[in-house]
Amino acid sequence: MPRVIACTDDAAAEPEEVADALATDPFDPRDEDSVARSARWLRRLGNNRSFLADRIVAELTGAGESQASLYGAQVIMLSRAVGNCFLRANIWPAKGDALFRASGGDVFAYDLPHDHNFDFLTVGYHGPGYWSDYWEYDHAAVDGWRGEPAGLRFVERSRLAPERLMHYRAHRDVHRQLPPDALSVSLNIMHMAPGQGWRDQYRFDIERNAVASILTETGSEIALRLACALDHAEGLALAEHWGRHHESDRARLSAFSARALHAADNETRDAIWREAELCGSRLVAIEAWRHREAMERAAIPAQPVA
Amino acid sequence: MLRAFPGEPMVADPSYRAAMAQSAHEAVRARWDMHPVHGDLVAFGSGTGLEQCSALGALLADPMAVIAPLLDDLMRVMRTHPDGHMPLRFVRTAHFTALLLGASGRAKLSLLTYEPHAPGVAAATFTHGERIEHVLRGRADATLLALDRLDEAGRAVFARMRCQLVPGARFITDCARQTLMVDPPSRPVTVLRLARAAARPDPMRQFRLSDGALIHQAAGDCDASRRELMAVLLARLAPERAPRVLAGLTQGGPDHLRWQALRECLALDTARGFAALSRLADAPGDTLQSHAAALRTDLLAQHPQLHALMKRAPCPA
Numbered sequence: 001m002p003r004v005i006a007c008t009d010d011a012a013a014e015p016e017e018v019a020d021a022l023a024t025d026p027f028d029p030r031d032e033d034s035v036a037r038s039a040r041w042l043r044r045l046g047n048n049r050s051f052l053a054d055r056i057v058a059e060l061t062g063a064g065e066s067q068a069s070l071y072g073a074q075v076i077m078l079s080r081a082v083g084n085c086f087l088r089a090n091i092w093p094a095k096g097d098a099l100f101r102a103s104g105g106d107v108f109a110y111d112l113p114h115d116h117n118f119d120f121l122t123v124g125y126h127g128p129g130y131w132s133d134y135w136e137y138d139h140a141a142v143d144g145w146r147g148e149p150a151g152l153r154f155v156e157r158s159r160l161a162p163e164r165l166m167h168y169r170a171h172r173d174v175h176r177q178l179p180p181d182a183l184s185v186s187l188n189i190m191h192m193a194p195g196q197g198w199r200d201q202y203r204f205d206i207e208r209n210a211v212a213s214i215l216t217e218t219g220s221e222i223a224l225r226l227a228c229a230l231d232h233a234e235g236l237a238l239a240e241h242w243g244r245h246h247e248s249d250r251a252r253l254s255a256f257s258a259r260a261l262h263a264a265d266n267e268t269r270d271a272i273w274r275e276a277e278l279c280g281s282r283l284v285a286i287e288a289w290r291h292r293e294a295m296e297r298a299a300i301p302a303q304p305v306a
Numbered sequence: 307m308l309r310a311f312p313g314e315p316m317v318a319d320p321s322y323r324a325a326m327a328q329s330a331h332e333a334v335r336a337r338w339d340m341h342p343v344h345g346d347l348v349a350f351g352s353g354t355g356l357e358q359c360s361a362l363g364a365l366l367a368d369p370m371a372v373i374a375p376l377l378d379d380l381m382r383v384m385r386t387h388p389d390g391h392m393p394l395r396f397v398r399t400a401h402f403t404a405l406l407l408g409a410s411g412r413a414k415l416s417l418l419t420y421e422p423h424a425p426g427v428a429a430a431t432f433t434h435g436e437r438i439e440h441v442l443r444g445r446a447d448a449t450l451l452a453l454d455r456l457d458e459a460g461r462a463v464f465a466r467m468r469c470q471l472v473p474g475a476r477f478i479t480d481c482a483r484q485t486l487m488v489d490p491p492s493r494p495v496t497v498l499r500l501a502r503a504a505a506r507p508d509p510m511r512q513f514r515l516s517d518g519a520l521i522h523q524a525a526g527d528c529d530a531s532r533r534e535l536m537a538v539l540l541a542r543l544a545p546e547r548a549p550r551v552l553a554g555l556t557q558g559g560p561d562h563l564r565w566q567a568l569r570e571c572l573a574l575d576t577a578r579g580f581a582a583l584s585r586l587a588d589a590p591g592d593t594l595q596s597h598a599a600a601l602r603t604d605l606l607a608q609h610p611q612l613h614a615l616m617k618r619a620p621c622p623a
Binding site for chain 2: 050053057060061072074127183217220222223224226235241242251264
């Protein structure tokens with residue numbers, strides 16, 4: 001589960017002060033001293049009991065810019081990207097809250113077991129804190145195909161209680177968030193690594209202890225898919241190139257899928273997936289085999305009942 | 307790979323390479339953002355008529371004249387800098403894949419593909435806004451489903467018109483009453499979509515196709531949902547400061563936001579909350595007037611001391 005960071009500091013800081021500190025002393029999750037320093041700044045932000053109300057008053061009275069269209073209802077951005085991270089607050093409605101009753105829990109990412117492709121620090125700021133079931137796993141041992149055994153090891157169920165400060169480790173800590181007992185808020189320092197978009201984040205099937213799906217996808221993969229759908233010559237050529245050479249197995253799979261989308265007939269589509277099966281990536285090979293099998297099943301005419 | 311000077315060893319720091327790649331993608335995005343359609347999206351998104359948005363009009367008249375060069379730019383940077391990723395938002399479902407090309411205010415411009423062999427849909431969704439779709443490539447059959455009326459049990463009664471998506475076809479829908487339901491095609495069908503939400507959107511409604519039952523309803527305005535959540539949170543974070551802000555929220559915006567703000571205000575500050583309640587109860591034509599009047603009557607019956615607050619209010623005459 002995430003590391004609990006023991007950090008005592010009674011000082012309080014404004015978001016701008018924390019952002020300035022992180023700009024000059026970036027959060028490096030690989031460096032224990034950096035984690036400790038960044039955690040201390042998050043602690044100080046959490047000690048500031050008025051800044052969030054100030055932000056909310058500003059936004060509700062029209063003095064602050066609405067962030068709804070960019071980040072959704074649940075997130076309050078506290079800083080722009082500073083160096084390699086940014087600050088944000090998350091609001092966690094309880095089951096009894098009107099918005100939860102109206103929209104359901106899915107929109108708040110509850111009951112979705114997942115890991116993260118980035119590190120972050122978090123602290124409970126208000127309310128009893130959302131609950132989490134926590135697991136750990138070995139990301140390097142997983143290729144990411146659907147149904148692949150994930151080797152999750154359950155740790156505990158606990159909540160992000162007020163002032164509890166934790167370090168979620170990329171590709172190691174898995175959690176399933178559950179609604180808090182009352183409306184709660186957490187504050188985060190979110191790390192952004194170059195190339196992060198190509199590192200896979202998974203959704204897990206807890207009952208089967210398996211990978212359920214890859215959650216990450218990039219605008220590039222979508223753009224490539226649309227370009228192929230539009231018969232864009234360079235898009236099709238790039239899809240072929242990425243399928244063979246991209247460093248990310250997920251990108252290779254996306255590229256083969258985009259080519260298959262463009263294919264004029266099943267024979268061409270099957271040839272593309274056959275090429276994918278032989279490309280040397282286990283993720284791509286297994287997913288390609290699944291596509292070929294599904295196509296074969298779809299092609300078998302239904303047998304008449306005797 | 308970066309070459310520092312001729313003869314020097316190549317530099318291959320993955321982090322640096324990824325950062326440079328991302329900068330290249332951001333530069334392409336910045337160039338696209340300079341296109342005149344974005345200026346028109348600002349105007350269109352704040353309510354200007356499409357006839358006054360010449361760049362958007364030109365885009366809809368000949369989409370590939372704009373889309374093709376954009377794709378050229380995107381594919382070029384993706385080939386030369388595969389470590390980066392294009393900073394454009396997107397949506398991917400079993401039924402469609404959409405790339406958000408631009409957004410401002412209530413308007414969104416998307417490139418969207420209806421996915422082949424998608425599963426059938428069991429429900430129709432109606433949002434409060436308008437949508438223009440121009441078919442760029444592919445063919446599919448579709449149904450233009452209209453919400454004709456609600457019967458006595460509140461079930462939707464639909465009118466259906468079959469149509470075809472073919473290249474060059476344009477579909478304009480009033481999304482509060484109409485929805486275009488595309489039959490799963492055998493090959494992808496790609497459209498350019500320009501959408502604009504209503505200024506004060508009614509809730510999104512979803513009806514089951516088999517019997518017209520209303521199966522889901524949600525706030526039509528993400529901003530209003532956010533403001534509602536923040537209002538509730540403010541009441542918890544700063545109960546001494548919140549009532550003034552909450553009372554202000556009762557004056558305008560969607561009804562669900564106003565009502566929630568009123569409830570929170572009443573819970574924190576009886577005098578200010580009751581004054582806000584009375585303003586609503588005494589406002590003819592206000593959509594909350596009858597609910598507010600009924601609540602005021604109930605409160606006065608349960609708490610007669612509230613009559614004193616009514617007597618303090620200035621006579622409107």
